[in-house]
Amino acid sequence: MVVTRLPRPAMTYEEFLAWALREEVHAEWVRGEVLVYSLASLSHQVIVTFLSTLIGGFVDLAALGSVYPGPLQMKLPGSSGREPDVIFIASSNLVRVVADHIDGPADLAIEVVSDDSVTTDREDKFYEYEAAGIPEYWIIDPRPNRRRAYFYRLDEHGRYQPALTDAEGFYRSRVLPGFWLKVDWLWQAAEMNTTALLMEILGPERYVALAQDAWAKTRK
Secondary structure (H helix, E strand, O other): OOEEEOOOOOOOHHHHHHHHHHHOOOEEEEOOEEEEEOOOOHHHHHHHHHHHHHHHHHHHHHOOEEEEEOOOOEEEOOOEEEOOOEEEEEHHHHHHEOOOOEEOOOOEEEEEOOOOOHHHHHHHHHHHHHHHOOOEEEEEEOOOOOOEEEEEEEOOOOOEEEOOOOOOOEEEOOOOOOOEEEOHHHHOHHHOOHHHHHHHHHOHHHHHHHHHHHHHHHHO
16 A cells, blocks of 8 residues: 655645545545555455454444444544544444544554555554544554554553453454454455354354344334
């Protein structure tokens, strides 16, 4: 994913948002400067689709909020508008979802690394998301010979601390109660069946019960 700094005069976030929606570009706004991103690779999109589908299915069944795959603008307090690859907004914060963007921090932001986004994801966005108070930040690096996943949670001082996987490679989310992810699934995402994985995460009985409850609510 190549990042291009657009040679335009500084603009307000409102001006940027109107321009980005009109031009239908994948771009971010940082202190008035516009950063335009090229199309993502297939491997990048496979993981984004996998995570948004898996987490989205879990969130729907458990009625925890909403999940949005990028590109979707997230306006942070201060001077940046970012587009995480996957965004989770808890039910209590859905007021932040407005007509054309997320007006405030997500409860979970996920970025999938590419060669040109390493510094942005690991440094720039890391500190911006930390300062904005995003409770969990995941950085997924699927590049050949790397394949690492980094999970961070805010501590009591508002600083990100690494959240480690267990001995078997499972990560258990704090903002998604009951959700866990086996990191190796990420590297096999194209072959994984998210419905089967949801049944594994929730357990077959709970999965069926939640699905029946969700179906019953649509019949009322």
